[in-house]
Amino acid sequence: GAGVSQSPSNKVTEKGKDVELRCDPISGHTALYWYRQRLGQGLEFLIYFQGNSAPDKSGLPSDRFSAERTGESVSTLTIQRTQQEDSAVYLCASSPSGLAGDTQYFGPGTRLTVL
Amino acid sequence: KQEVTQIPAALSVPEGENLVLNCSFTDSAIYNLQWFRQDPGKGLTSLLLIQSSQREQTSGRLNASLDKSSGRSTLYIAASQPGDSATYLCAATGTASKLTFGTGTRLQVTL
Numbered sequence: 001g002a003g004v005s006q007s008p009s010n011k012v013t014e015k016g017k018d019v020e021l022r023c024d025p026i027s028g029h030t031a032l033y034w035y036r037q038r039l040g041q042g043l044e045f046l047i048y049f050q051g052n053s054a055p056d057k058s059g060l061p062s063d064r065f066s067a068e069r070t071g072e073s074v075s076t077l078t079i080q081r082t083q084q085e086d087s088a089v090y091l092c093a094s095s096p097s098g099l100a101g102d103t104q105y106f107g108p109g110t111r112l113t114v115l
Numbered sequence: 116k117q118e119v120t121q122i123p124a125a126l127s128v129p130e131g132e133n134l135v136l137n138c139s140f141t142d143s144a145i146y147n148l149q150w151f152r153q154d155p156g157k158g159l160t161s162l163l164l165i166q167s168s169q170r171e172q173t174s175g176r177l178n179a180s181l182d183k184s185s186g187r188s189t190l191y192i193a194a195s196q197p198g199d200s201a202t203y204l205c206a207a208t209g210t211a212s213k214l215t216f217g218t219g220t221r222l223q224v225t226l
Contacts, residue, residue: 004158031212033212033213033214035214035216040218041218042119042204042216042217042218042219043204043206043214043216044216045213045214045215048212048213056213059213091158091159093159095212098212099212100146100147100208100209100210100212101146101147101164101166101208102212103149103161103164104149104161104212104214105161106151106158106159106160107158108156108157108158109157109158
């Protein structure tokens with residue numbers, strides 16, 4: 001079946017602009033995660049959605065970052081007033097139940113470059 | 116706060132050699148430890164997942180071990196091939212299924 005997909009694959013924007021990144025999880029997966037990978041650094045957790053529960057936003061670096069998820073499907077990560085330090089690869093993952101023992105399946109990522 | 120460290124940061128070996136990648140974590144209260152492979156321009160591929168109650172997992176030429184008490188995991192790759200060239204990431208699963216990743220080991224297998 002189809003894996004996790006993300007769009008766009010690459011995004012170049014100017015400092016101060018808003019961007020939206022999209023993630024389509026694997027059908028039927030109730031949990032969805034966003035991570036960020038800056039150059040030379042490890043992946044950082046950003047936000048976690050589990051079913052209809054309130055999302056865990058503890059990893060969002062500032063109030064310029066927000067994310068939404070429609071039911072158990074598509075999620076959008078929005079970055080407002082982008083800064084150069086926001087340049088990174090943004091990875092989305094989904095898992096069947098969100099339990100700690102689940103494998104997370106990752107999408108190919110969106111490479112964001114802020115000029 | 117969980118911290119995950121991977122050594123070495125980069126490794127180059129000739130084809131056919133066996134190799135070991137190391138991962139250490141500071142908080143032993145983990146649910147599991149995962150090893151991933153990351154290829155340029157692609158997402159992460161899960162290689163092995165070791166539950167906290169397990170000591171090791173094997174898949175083909177890959178073997179991963181876990182020692183929770185010492186906060187260490189190793190990934191052993193037997194008879195390396197050029198196709199194994201990639202960045203290998205380990206990640207510890209804590210509460211709420213959040214993964215804490217290491218910075219990775221970039222592996223190059225040469226002909």
